[in-house]
Amino acid sequence: MERTLEEDAVAAEAALVARIGTGDRQALRELYGRYAPPLFSLAVRLVGDGGEAEELLQDAFVKIWRHAGRYDPRKSRPFTWAVTILRRGCIDALRRRRRHPAAAAWPEEEPAAPTADAAEAAAAGEDHDRLRRALASLPADARRALELALFSGLTQTEIAARLRQPLGTVKSWIRRGLLGLRTTLTDPTA
Amino acid sequence: MNPNREESACQYVLDQLEPAERAAFERQLLADPALAVLVHDLESALARGVGALPRRTPPAGLLDRIEGRLGTARPPGALGRVIARWGIAAAILLAVGLAGVWKGRGPAATGPYVLFAGLDPRQSTLARVPVAEAAPGPDARFVQLASLAQAYWDRPGEQPVKEGGAPGQGYAVFDPGTNQGFIAVRRIGAAPEGKRYHLWVIDTVSGRAREAGALPAAGDGGGLFFFSVAPNPGAKAEQLNFSVTAEDAAAVALAAPKGRVVLGATIF
Numbered sequence: 001m002e003r004t005l006e007e008d009a010v011a012a013e014a015a016l017v018a019r020i021g022t023g024d025r026q027a028l029r030e031l032y033g034r035y036a037p038p039l040f041s042l043a044v045r046l047v048g049d050g051g052e053a054e055e056l057l058q059d060a061f062v063k064i065w066r067h068a069g070r071y072d073p074r075k076s077r078p079f080t081w082a083v084t085i086l087r088r089g090c091i092d093a094l095r096r097r098r099r100h101p102a103a104a105a106w107p108e109e110e111p112a113a114p115t116a117d118a119a120e121a122a123a124a125g126e127d128h129d130r131l132r133r134a135l136a137s138l139p140a141d142a143r144r145a146l147e148l149a150l151f152s153g154l155t156q157t158e159i160a161a162r163l164r165q166p167l168g169t170v171k172s173w174i175r176r177g178l179l180g181l182r183t184t185l186t187d188p189t190a
Numbered sequence: 191m192n193p194n195r196e197e198s199a200c201q202y203v204l205d206q207l208e209p210a211e212r213a214a215f216e217r218q219l220l221a222d223p224a225l226a227v228l229v230h231d232l233e234s235a236l237a238r239g240v241g242a243l244p245r246r247t248p249p250a251g252l253l254d255r256i257e258g259r260l261g262t263a264r265p266p267g268a269l270g271r272v273i274a275r276w277g278i279a280a281a282i283l284l285a286v287g288l289a290g291v292w293k294g295r296g297p298a299a300t301g302p303y304v305l306f307a308g309l310d311p312r313q314s315t316l317a318r319v320p321v322a323e324a325a326p327g328p329d330a331r332f333v334q335l336a337s338l339a340q341a342y343w344d345r346p347g348e349q350p351v352k353e354g355g356a357p358g359q360g361y362a363v364f365d366p367g368t369n370q371g372f373i374a375v376r377r378i379g380a381a382p383e384g385k386r387y388h389l390w391v392i393d394t395v396s397g398r399a400r401e402a403g404a405l406p407a408a409g410d411g412g413g414l415f416f417f418s419v420a421p422n423p424g425a426k427a428e429q430l431n432f433s434v435t436a437e438d439a440a441a442v443a444l445a446a447p448k449g450r451v452v453l454g455a456t457i458f
Contacts, residue, residue, distance in 0.1 A: 174204065
């Protein structure tokens with residue numbers, strides 16, 4: 001079986017989580033270096049406020065430290081596991097304050113922030129372009145349902161109420177949205 | 191694939207399942223490789239979607255603040271750390287494959303190697319396993335070890351020394367360079383009431399034992415577990431050995447084994 005760079009990264013990140021589970025602080029620092037920027041970006045997207053996003057990112061990494069020993073690589077990739085921890089914290093915070101998420105959608109044209117590394121900047125730009133194409137290829141209903149599922153913190157039942165659609169229809173839209181995204185984002189020829 | 195299973199997979203990845211539904215889905219996930227591949231792909235798409243958000247850089251000093259909140263405690267549990275359960279590390283293997291990880295059986299004359307210890311209730315038997323190359327860095331070493339430990343679990347016939355025939359058999363794979371390894375335990379049985387199983391890495395010359403942690407208390411104690419120990423610069427790899435002992439569950443910090451050996455080398 002041939003390994004890809006992405007698979008190498010997943011395995012390395014699983015190794016970091018395993019080491020964190022044994023109390024290895026250096027591993028936590030390394031995982032922070034990899035995950036903090038995308039997680040912080042997601043937190044800002046969800047709660048809007050940079051200060052609150054900082055607090056929520058801190059909380060997420062403390063939970064990662066505490067729960068790493070129970071992480072099971074058979075059930076999820078390390079990044080998905082970390083995203084779930086962060087999102088739950090953000091959603092709890094929003095609900096406590098009875099607030100709505102800052103922006104329950106992917107940005108249309110907003111470019112990634114500049115980075116000192118040209119290769120990284122190019123890769124980020126390419127990812128953004130690919131995501132934009134992927135989103136554009138989705139039916140509008142599927143895109144909206146997927147964005148609400150990811151960014152709003154609403155349950156599927158709440159999304160159905162928001163969109164005034166039957167729950168089954170919303171579930172189907174979310175499925176079509178994520179599967180469509182998978183097809184476009186994971187196919188190198190797309 | 192059945193649209194209902196696809197729907198559940200999407201909801202799982204987006205964390206939209208209720209706790210009971212999530213637990214049921216995870217049971218399916220562990221038993222169905224095709225479902226695991228779909229979830230893997232969906233997670234990849236989700237990661238790319240999150241990665242394409244406008245990048246915000248966390249403020250400098252945030253990591254220091256996080257570390258400040260951790261204190262000096264090790265992560266899990268008040269009773270000392272628990273060795274990380276890796277079950278059967280299928281996710282690692284999906285990513286890694288097995289080719290080229292190790293050279294095969296037999297003693298290593300020179301070059302990089304890891305230790306293999308066949309464990310039974312009365313003794314352990316050590317062997318060196320030459321590895322194809324010294325993996326750069328602890329992460330790569332971890333992957334190498336996970337692959338090797340998994341392969342020996344799946345194909346016991348390829349182990350360099352045989353596990354004991356009696357119940358309670360197992361093995362350890364250990365990298366003396368990074369002081370991390372995996373222990374596989376089969377049919378050890380639940381720990382007696384008030385006891386927990388602890389793993390030790392022993393320097394047979396000095397008698398010093400380094401605690402690697404406690405096996406998770408739930409279940410029958412079987413499975414494949416990752417562990418690491420503090421460095422012991424004075425110990426040579428060829429004088430190391432491994433033991434699992436039953437210790438008082440209430441013990442907080444164990445400096446040395448006191449309980450009965452249930453697997454591996456006798457401690458003296």
